[in-house]
Amino acid sequence: MARAMKYITKGIGGFYYVRTPDGIVECKARGIFRKRGITPVAGDNVELSADGSMIDEILPRKNVFVRPPVANLDVLFIVASTTQPVPSTLVLDELAAAAIYKDVQPVFVVTKADLATADKLAQDYATSGIPLIQLHYETGEGLDTIREYIRGHLCAFCGNSGVGKSTLLNALAPELKRETGQISQKLGRGRHTTREVEIFEVCGGRLADTPGFASLEAQKLCRIPKEDLQHTFPDFEPYFGQCRFTGCSHRSETGCAVREAVDQGKISKTRYASYLTMYEEANARKEWEK
Numbered sequence: 001m002a003r004a005m006k007y008i009t010k011g012i013g014g015f016y017y018v019r020t021p022d023g024i025v026e027c028k029a030r031g032i033f034r035k036r037g038i039t040p041v042a043g044d045n046v047e048l049s050a051d052g053s054m055i056d057e058i059l060p061r062k063n064v065f066v067r068p069p070v071a072n073l074d075v076l077f078i079v080a081s082t083t084q085p086v087p088s089t090l091v092l093d094e095l096a097a098a099a100i101y102k103d104v105q106p107v108f109v110v111t112k113a114d115l116a117t118a119d120k121l122a123q124d125y126a127t128s129g130i131p132l133i134q135l136h137y138e139t140g141e142g143l144d145t146i147r148e149y150i151r152g153h154l155c156a157f158c159g160n161s162g163v164g165k166s167t168l169l170n171a172l173a174p175e176l177k178r179e180t181g182q183i184s185q186k187l188g189r190g191r192h193t194t195r196e197v198e199i200f201e202v203c204g205g206r207l208a209d210t211p212g213f214a215s216l217e218a219q220k221l222c223r224i225p226k227e228d229l230q231h232t233f234p235d236f237e238p239y240f241g242q243c244r245f246t247g248c249s250h251r252s253e254t255g256c257a258v259r260e261a262v263d264q265g266k267i268s269k270t271r272y273a274s275y276l277t278m279y280e281e282a283n284a285r286k287e288w289e290k
Ligand SMILES: Nc1nc2c(ncn2[C@@H]2O[C@H](COP(=O)(O)OP(=O)(O)OP(=O)(O)O)[C@@H](O)[C@H]2O)c(=O)[nH]1
Pocket: 111, 112, 113, 114, 115, 135, 137, 159, 160, 161, 162, 163, 164, 165, 166, 167, 168, 179, 180, 181, 182, 184, 185, 190, 214, 215
């Protein structure tokens, strides 16, 4: 029988907190990891020494992020509000692409549908191949769908300051008691304080409370080489192999099947515009930044 999974919930000052079937234990990591250039991070599945005081082994990772430091993420909820703040499709597309590049399922969550319509966003992402969940707190619509994504997975929430991440987390897991609104920033629990990544068990899954994801720039998550960029846009996939030129970058080449799909409304214009911007950014990146 497979041994029950143990994983790091939090690392702080050289100590690691590991969730085991018997509860959370405090551990140190063996020196071998430093020699191998591996830093244990929250989300790592581990094996402990017989007395339970040492991390002996870090099991192979599905993925790992440096900023914020977390491993084995399954789902990234990208939270956007209909208004206050008005969403940027470029930022949303960058985050979704970063997730896909790291083998993480992106899921858009739209808040504040009571203040403005979510139709525009829903339309922009209708053919994106990325799920989009609209939230309505009065009816609870959307919450169960989010819970289904969390179940059995390691998840994180990201999105700009003020989009309603804490409000959403409180609705999903009131035990987290997240502070919401302006006050949280004044009290210093906002983005100006450094907190450690910490993983909580909620809704039958795991939630990585990641301060770094809050108002994050996708660039910090990962940099996608321009050749790989097209593969982080699921909506482009049906057209691969149909462009006139092999190695088509889907920008200005004649006979580009992706651009044709944009003209025919099969790929949304905002998605394609994001691709072009991201491609130019990748192109302009200096060798040492890549
Ligand atoms: N009308 C309305 N207001 C909302 C909704 N969701 C959140 N808010 C409000 O938006 C404000 C910001 O919400 P928070 O949950 O603190 O936002 P956050 O994303 O956690 O913000 P940071 O902590 O700065 O990252 C608060 O005043 C919330 O009450 C919603 O669906 N509708």
